Amino acid sequence: MPRRRIRVTDVPLRAAFAALRTELGVPSDFPPEALSEAERPPRPGAHADATDVPLFTIDPPASTDLDQAMHLARRGTGYRLRYAIADVAAFVDPGSALDAETHRRVLTLYFPDTRVPLHPPLLSEGAASLLPDQVRPAALWTIDLDAEGRTTAADVRRALVRSRARLDYEGVQRAVDSGTAEEPLRLLGEVGALRERLEVERGGISLRVPEQEVVERNGTYELTYRAGVPADGWNAQISLLTGMAAAELMLAYGTGVLRTLPAAPDGAVGRLRRTAQALHIDWPHHVSYAALIRSLDPGIPSHAAFLQECTTLLRGAGYTVFRDGVLPDITTHAAVAAPYAHCTAPLRRLADRYASEICLVAAVGQPVPEWVGAALDALPGRMSEGGRRAGTVERACVDLVEAALLKDRVGEVFDGWVVDVDEHRPTVGTVQLETPAVIGRVEGAELELGERLRVRLTEADLVAPKIRFAPV
Numbered sequence: 200m201p202r203r204r205i206r207v208t209d210v211p212l213r214a215a216f217a218a219l220r221t222e223l224g225v226p227s228d229f230p231p232e233a234l235s236e237a238e239r240p241p242r243p244g245a246h247a248d249a250t251d252v253p254l255f256t257i258d259p260p261a262s263t264d265l266d267q268a269m270h271l272a273r274r275g276t277g278y279r280l281r282y283a284i285a286d287v288a289a290f291v292d293p294g295s296a297l298d299a300e301t302h303r304r305v306l307t308l309y310f311p312d313t314r315v316p317l318h319p320p321l322l323s324e325g326a327a328s329l330l331p332d333q334v335r336p337a338a339l340w341t342i343d344l345d346a347e348g349r350t351t352a353a354d355v356r357r358a359l360v361r362s363r364a365r366l367d368y369e370g371v372q373r374a375v376d377s378g379t380a381e382e383p384l385r386l387l388g389e390v391g392a393l394r395e396r397l398e399v400e401r402g403g404i405s406l407r408v409p410e411q412e413v414v415e416r417n418g419t420y421e422l423t424y425r426a427g428v429p430a431d432g433w434n435a436q437i438s439l440l441t442g443m444a445a446a447e448l449m450l451a452y453g454t455g456v457l458r459t460l461p462a463a464p465d466g467a468v469g470r471l472r473r474t475a476q477a478l479h480i481d482w483p484h485h486v487s488y489a490a491l492i493r494s495l496d497p498g499i500p501s502h503a504a505f506l507q508e509c510t511t512l513l514r515g516a517g518y519t520v521f522r523d524g525v526l527p528d529i530t531t532h533a534a535v536a537a538p539y540a541h542c543t544a545p546l547r548r549l550a551d552r553y554a555s556e557i558c559l560v561a562a563v564g565q566p567v568p569e570w571v572g573a574a575l576d577a578l579p580g581r582m583s584e585g586g587r588r589a590g591t592v593e594r595a596c597v598d599l600v601e602a603a604l605l606k607d608r609v610g611e612v613f614d615g616w617v618v619d620v621d622e623h624r625p626t627v628g629t630v631q632l633e634t635p636a637v638i639g640r641v642e643g644a645e646l647e648l649g650e651r652l653r654v655r656l657t658e659a660d661l662v663a664p665k666i667r668f669a670p671v
Contacts, residue, residue, distance in 0.1 A: 212311070212599065213312050215599055216312045216313075216599070219595055225588075226304055227315075230300060233300045234321070236292065236297040237297055237319040241286070241326070241336050242292075244336065244357055245357055246286075246336050246357045246359045247356060247357065247358045247359070248358070249281075249339050249358035249359060250359055252270050252283075253363045253383070256329055256366065257269075257366045257371055257430070258366075259367060263328060263330070264328055264546045264547060266285050266329070266544045266551075267544075268282075269282050269283070269383075270383055272386070273382075274343060277345040277346050278343070278390055280340070280341070280343075280344065280440070281340070282339070283339045284338045284339075284340070285337060286337050286338055286545075287545040287551075288552055289336040290322055290326065293570035301318060301549055304317050305317070305548075305588070306547065306549065306585040307548070308588070308589055309592070310596055317547055317548070317549065323546045323547075329360070329362050330362065331363060334359050335360055338358075339357070339358040340353065341354050341356075348390055348394050353444035353448065354562055355562050356562065357559060369430075387433050388430075390436070391432060398439075399489070401537060402489055404488070404492050405436075405439075406534075407426070407427060407432065407495075407497045408497070408506050409427070409503045410427070426497035441542065442458070442535075442542055443540075445542040445555075445558050446458075446537070446540040448561050449558060453523060453525075454522040454524075454572075456550060456553055456554055456575065457530060457538060458539050459516065460531075460532045460533040461529060463488075467512055468512075471509060471511075474505060474619065474648075477616045477631075478501040478502075478504060479501060500634070501616075501631075504631045504638065517579060517583060518541075518579040519579065520576060522567075542558065549578075549581065550582050553571055553574065598664045598665055598666070599664045601639065601659075602659045602660055602663070603661060604635065605666055609656050610656065612654070613654055613656065613668070616651055617641070617647065617649065617650050620647070625646060626642055627641075628642070628648075630654055639667065641654055641667075641669065642669065643669040652670055654671060655668065657669045
């Protein structure tokens, strides 16, 4: 599910975050054996030479762990996408100390002040990263689309690639909007829009969850939301397209690992309807959940808060392994509205390395490597455990930032809305403040979902950390 990204600017919280990492048992340094193995060059393999493809990457400006690079071109009345995914398996030997450490870490963890990587930075930000002007081993997808953006063919092979440029979302958006973008970037906007249209058609949902950001204003710090630009969505559509192609390839092959999500129960959607009412978001009964999501503006605080609440519908997502042609009962991801696999972020997510390896052998009709087959059954459990750890980190970071920003404001009164009420204890609920962008626990009087409420901050504890409000 989308993680709540938090960025801290000039806030003296680094010591608190370091203490939080210790408290949560977050891995710190890599074992010496793993670091030594990360220094080895990639294993030689059957990599075709695709360095002539003028790939480019799109990531946040400070990112150096670059998993994907792309190129788009016209092909008749349609399009051809070349999408390179870092070939992590070329660097990590099965059964090695580095392999064991990645299975312990499972995911890259993100803190407001740093990240705790899945692989040693020497690898994830260096030798395996698709940095510009560097030859790198990759799993190179070739996906052909028709004029409407529908997939007509998909293939993946090992290749040596060389990215030409490292771009960021805002720069891409400016180039497209100003008309100065070269054709591959113009086609990204064109194909991205087509894929968004197809997403609507099949009933899929892309949550545009805004970034929660701490900013300094007039000598104090505030918590706000920063919405993305359309280029974020176009880039996400390319990743989704590839994940869908990977899922279809593995399903046809009969062995694979899917990212699955059952349809949300009616009660969960009903709860969101009440939350929408609480935030004064108009949701007519004839409008579907997917249609409502597409109508929201993440730049509006109440819409941003609602989009955060919508991530609760994704909490049932998991990894589903199948093999030997026996397909699972659920093969689709409800939010994607199609079969889907995580395969585009192997530097940051363990499962993607295995999905890529299965796709590579499926494309040429070869058997699954022994090391992949041996690890498959345990993979969903590992990913679930890693996801829970990431969720704990996220919640703890949000609590800490909010407590830090409000610690000197205990006793102040804020305006907000009740966005949730405990069904067993009507005096306990959740309040969304108008400003700052804080969602916190409120208790003390009987609450009504959707009511506008003035609350007093009664506690902002940096040690716990937690914040508490009471009705005025």
